[in-house]
Amino acid sequence: xxxxxxxxxxxxxxxxxxxxxxxxxxxxxxxxxxxxxxxxxxxxxxxxxxxxxxxxxxxxxxxxxxxxxxxxxxxxxxxxxxxxxxxxxxxxxxxxxxxxxxxxxxxxxxxxxxxxxxxxxxxxxxxxxxxxxxxxxxxxxxxxxxxxxxxxxxxxxxxxxxxxxxxxxxxxxxxxxxxxxxxxxxxxxxxxxxxxxxxxxxxxxxxxxxxxxxxxxxxxxxxxxxxxxx
Numbered sequence: 111x112x113x114x115x116x117x118x119x120x121x122x123x124x125x126x127x128x129x130x131x132x133x134x135x136x137x138x139x140x141x142x143x144x145x146x147x148x149x150x151x152x153x154x155x156x157x158x159x160x161x162x163x164x165x166x167x168x169x170x171x172x173x174x175x176x177x178x179x180x181x182x183x184x185x186x187x188x189x190x191x192x193x194x195x196x197x198x199x200x201x202x203x204x205x206x207x208x209x210x211x212x213x214x215x216x217x218x219x220x221x222x223x224x225x226x227x228x229x230x231x232x233x234x235x236x237x238x239x240x241x242x243x244x245x246x247x248x249x250x251x252x253x254x255x256x257x258x259x260x261x262x263x264x265x266x267x268x269x270x271x272x273x274x275x276x277x278x279x280x281x282x283x284x285x286x287x288x289x290x291x292x293x294x295x296x297x298x299x300x301x302x303x304x305x306x307x308x309x310x311x312x313x314x315x316x317x318x319x320x321x322x323x324x325x326x327x328x329x330x331x332x333x334x335x336x337x338x339x340x
Contacts, residue, residue, distance in 0.1 A: 112161035114154070117168075121197075121204035128170035128205055129154045131161035132214055138340030139209030139220040141202065141235070141243075142169035143228030145312070146190040148177040152314045156223070163333055165340075166215050170205040172198050172231075180316035190227050202235040206242055219244035221336040222266075226251045226278070226309060229270070237264040245269075245339040247332040250276060250308050252300070254283040261294060269335045270300040271328035273319070276308040303328070 114131040129149060140160050144153045149171040157167035172193060178186035209215050219242055224232030229251020236246040237259040248270040253259060268291070272284045281302045288300040303310065307319035311328050 112158060114158060114161070117208070119170075119204050119208035122200040126170055126174070126201040126204055128168050128208075129157055130212075131157040131167045133161045133164050133166065135164075136214045136216050137164050137166050138217050138336065139206075139212065139215040140165045140167045140336060140340075141205055141209065141220055141222045142167050143202070143222065143224030143231045143235075144169065144172060145226035145228055145309070146178070146186040147180065147316070148173045148186075148189065150177060152312060153225075153228075155313075156225075159329075160223075165221070165336060166209060166212060168205050168209050170201050172201055180314065198231060199235065199238060202231065203239060206235075206239055210242070217244075217340055218242075219340070221245040221247070221340050223247040223249070223332055224251060225249045225312065229279070233264075233268070233270075234259045236266045236268070237261055239263075241265050245335050247271070247328075247335055248300075249311055249328060251279055252284055252287055254279060254287060258287075261291060261296070264291070264296055264298075266297075267335065267339050268296070268298040268300075269331055270298075271311070271324075271331070272300055272302045273306040273308050273310055274302055274304050275306065278308050301328075301331075 160167035229248035232248040291298040303324040310321040311325040
């Protein structure tokens with residue numbers, strides 16, 4: 111029986127908070143990164159599902175208490191664009207440390223899964239944190255174009271899940287990023303699901319794009335990735 115709680119953890123001289131979901135036994139740690147809506151019930155649900163599958167999952171509250179409803183896309187956009195990148199990086203790094211230092215977490219590296227904005231942050235923190243991240247599963251989000259991190263630090267095995275019809279993160283630039291990272295010798299595969307739209311794995315269906323078949327497939331692959339690498 112998994113349990114959950116809100117915790118506080120150190121973040122570069124201050125504190126941040128997050129939602130922690132724990133399985134019954136000690137287990138590998140996974141960082142869960144929110145969509146642009148914020149740390150809402152759906153993202154907590156992802157953490158709960160990971161705990162039920164046998165992982166310790168921590169979803170940091172990157173907006174520090176702010177939330178946008180699914181009918182508030184303008185607010186979500188404002189929250190995302192006003193998120194200080196350095197604070198987000200500190201909070202994600204602090205959350206990784208909190209996982210690795212938690213008595214119920216095994217191993218010396220974590221997995222990261224993120225959705226939309228969180229998919230982009232998933233890849234960025236994996237590059238920044240180096241060998242503290244062993245596996246990354248970005249969903250329909252990636253740093254495309256000029257805004258990417260220093261990819262030399264990326265050592266994680268990356269298995270990403272992207273939509274064929276996505277104005278936010280189009281498949282062309284996603285495939286270009288995959289080719290770039292593979293050319294650097296990185297273990298990266300960014301799969302594009304035919305006939306899907308952005309946020310196809312969000313069971314609350316905020317954009318009307320839920321694809322249950324693609325969602326089930328990406329979730330199964332994500333669990334396999336974490337089971338094999340963590």
